[in-house]
Amino acid sequence: MTALPAPDDRAVTDSTAARAVAAPVLEVRDLHVSYGGVAALKGVDLAVSAGARVCVIGANGAGKSSLLRALAGLEPLAGGSICWRGERIDHLPSFERARRGISLVPEGRGVFARLTVQENIRIGGHARRGQSMTTDIDRVYSLMPRLAQRRTQLAGTLSGGEQQMLAIGRAMVAAPELLLLDEPSMGLAPMMVQTIFEVIAGIAQAGVTILLVEQNARLALRSTTWAWVLDGGRVLLSGDSSGLADDPRVRAAYLGD
Amino acid sequence: MDIFIQQLVNGVVLGSIYALVALGYTMVYGILGLINFAHGDLVMVGALSALALLKVCLAVGLGLPASLALATLGAVLLCGGLGVLIERVAYRPLRSAPKLAPLITAIGVSILIEYGAAMIWSKQYLALPPVIQSTTWQLAGAAITDLQVAIVVMASVLMAGLLWLIRATPLGVAMRATEQNAEVAGLMGIDTHRVIAITFLIGSGLAALAGIMVLLYYGVAHYFMGFMLGLKAFTAAVLGGIGSVPGAMLGGLLLGLIESLGAGYVGELTGGVFGSNYRDVFAFIVLILVLVLRPAGLLGTASGERA
Numbered sequence: 001m002t003a004l005p006a007p008d009d010r011a012v013t014d015s016t017a018a019r020a021v022a023a024p025v026l027e028v029r030d031l032h033v034s035y036g037g038v039a040a041l042k043g044v045d046l047a048v049s050a051g052a053r054v055c056v057i058g059a060n061g062a063g064k065s066s067l068l069r070a071l072a073g074l075e076p077l078a079g080g081s082i083c084w085r086g087e088r089i090d091h092l093p094s095f096e097r098a099r100r101g102i103s104l105v106p107e108g109r110g111v112f113a114r115l116t117v118q119e120n121i122r123i124g125g126h127a128r129r130g131q132s133m134t135t136d137i138d139r140v141y142s143l144m145p146r147l148a149q150r151r152t153q154l155a156g157t158l159s160g161g162e163q164q165m166l167a168i169g170r171a172m173v174a175a176p177e178l179l180l181l182d183e184p185s186m187g188l189a190p191m192m193v194q195t196i197f198e199v200i201a202g203i204a205q206a207g208v209t210i211l212l213v214e215q216n217a218r219l220a221l222r223s224t225t226w227a228w229v230l231d232g233g234r235v236l237l238s239g240d241s242s243g244l245a246d247d248p249r250v251r252a253a254y255l256g257d
Numbered sequence: 258m259d260i261f262i263q264q265l266v267n268g269v270v271l272g273s274i275y276a277l278v279a280l281g282y283t284m285v286y287g288i289l290g291l292i293n294f295a296h297g298d299l300v301m302v303g304a305l306s307a308l309a310l311l312k313v314c315l316a317v318g319l320g321l322p323a324s325l326a327l328a329t330l331g332a333v334l335l336c337g338g339l340g341v342l343i344e345r346v347a348y349r350p351l352r353s354a355p356k357l358a359p360l361i362t363a364i365g366v367s368i369l370i371e372y373g374a375a376m377i378w379s380k381q382y383l384a385l386p387p388v389i390q391s392t393t394w395q396l397a398g399a400a401i402t403d404l405q406v407a408i409v410v411m412a413s414v415l416m417a418g419l420l421w422l423i424r425a426t427p428l429g430v431a432m433r434a435t436e437q438n439a440e441v442a443g444l445m446g447i448d449t450h451r452v453i454a455i456t457f458l459i460g461s462g463l464a465a466l467a468g469i470m471v472l473l474y475y476g477v478a479h480y481f482m483g484f485m486l487g488l489k490a491f492t493a494a495v496l497g498g499i500g501s502v503p504g505a506m507l508g509g510l511l512l513g514l515i516e517s518l519g520a521g522y523v524g525e526l527t528g529g530v531f532g533s534n535y536r537d538v539f540a541f542i543v544l545i546l547v548l549v550l551r552p553a554g555l556l557g558t559a560s561g562e563r564a
């Protein structure tokens with residue numbers, strides 16, 4: 001009902017339909033999100049194939065977090081649709097989407113400060129309905145030994161980097177098929193960013209589809225194969241990540257060249 | 258000395274009951290930030306429905322233990338269901354409304370339950386049939402009945418069970434996660450509406466059990482009994498630090514002791530000007546003192562929003 005008319009500049013993206021490969025597992029069409037009448041997303045289309053590594057870059061306020069929150073079920077849609085493995089999921093609450101394999105590591109991490117590290121990690125298992133999660137928990141601790149050393153510590157007392165590890169570890173225990181990451185590098189020192197991105201690469205290697213949102217465009221384009229550039233709630237450009245990294249417009253606006 | 262020990266015993270019994278009711282306030286406050294004013298009335302529904310069921314069971318010739326068990330089961334189920342229904346109908350639709358809206362709704366629900374109960378059970382004081390013969394023991398100069406012991410033991414077991422549930426089970430972790438950040442809990446696959454409903458179920462079931470204890474202990478029940486009891490249990494929750502489960506237990510016990518000892522000595526201290534009929538005053542003196550001196554309560558977190 002409130003769907004805005006398709007803006008002209010969408011033609012750029014429509015033709016490529018921003019698809020990484022055929023047979024997408026995630027298909028977003030004409031997505032609109034608004035906050036009290038102010039539009040944050042004004043008709044976004046994207047399609048992601050199984051096992052792909054893709055990213056969305058854009059300036060502050062471009063609508064990146066709004067997009068991920070809408071996918072995870074935290075924001076109601078003002079228009080458009082979201083299909084996940086052929087099923088419309090846009091009316092499902094967030095916990096149902098989590099149980100269908102969609103995991104969001106939110107902006108600001110969202111660890112449960114007054115739960116222990118161990119409790120935070122085990123809570124990821126609520127999304128998987130019964131199957132044993134011990135192997136995944138072991139994998140989290142072996143990938144991130146700093147968490148293993150701090151099992152009984154309250155999560156609120158962890159450093160920012162450790163909290164980001166915890167948020168990702170918690171998502172791993174949910175055994176997602178689609179991992180949505182909202183600025184995992186935010187506020188972290190270069191060493192920690194490297195560690196975090198190694199963990200993410202490991203998750204991707206296990207076949208998990210990754211949709212990454214990053215302020216750090218260079219890092220995002222380097223870690224993915226396909227990218228969308230979001231601007232003012234619309235897709236401005238899309239293409240394979242290495243191509244976009246060479247695109248003069250992207251270099252000027254987002255890579256600071 | 259005798260009075261002291263006697264009032265100590267009475268205070269522990271009373272405090273156990275307050276603690277059970279205070280838990281319902283504190284758990285709902287912790288998870289929703291809502292003071293559920295209707296909670297005290299569930300204690301009343303528990304007492305009156307258990308009394309009605311007990312009479313029916315006895316009338317059809319069931320023995321006392323079986324009748325008590327059935328009445329307890331029935332009252333707990335009824336109150337648990339009522340608590341869940343109240344949450345679903347009166348509070349859930351207001352989840353994202355300003356905090357004042359559910360608070361006013363809670364007062365409305367409380368009045369609704371009270372007058373609903375008056376219509377069903379009348380406004381009379383209803384007496385427990387004289388079926389319970391309690392044995393009295395002498396201990397260090399004080400009289401203790403087996404009923405008092407049973408109440409304290411029962412309340413302790415329930416509270417230990419609740420602590421275990423919250424600390425050690427996946428449901429308990431889900432409850433604490435929902436309390437800390439409901440949005441992220443949803444991202445973890447936790448059905449937060451269900452967790453909140455279970456919280457109401459547990460709180461209301463405990464309220465029913467407290468109501469049955471009051472019925473057995475004092476021998477009467479009344480459609481308005483939940484009002485004062487609810488206020489005192491709320492005071493106990495604030496004293497312990499509202500939102501804190503161990504705090505509600507501690508606050509309940511302390512309030513019971515303060516009230517009993519206060520009632521035991523008020524006549525002596527005021528030269529007979531005030532008698533033990535002023536006992537209700539103590540709870541509210543405590544409430545005011547806590548709010549002024551230590552608004553976060555004894556075990557509460559010191560964040561400004563609490564209390």
Ligand SMILES: Nc1ncnc2c1ncn2[C@@H]1O[C@H](COP(=O)(O)OP(=O)(O)OP(=O)(O)O)[C@@H](O)[C@H]1O
Pocket residue numbers: 035038039040058059060061062063064065066067107215
């Ligand atoms: N809860 C909200 N209420 C009102 N407006 C909001 C809300 N959340 C986001 N917005 C607005 O929507 C727009 C998009 O915000 P969003 O958080 O999606 O941007 P972003 O691309 O993630 O930015 P950043 O890089 O700074 O995280 C912004 O203009 C923002 O002010």
Ligand SMILES: [Mg+2]
Pocket residue numbers: 064065066107182
């Ligand atoms: Mg953002």
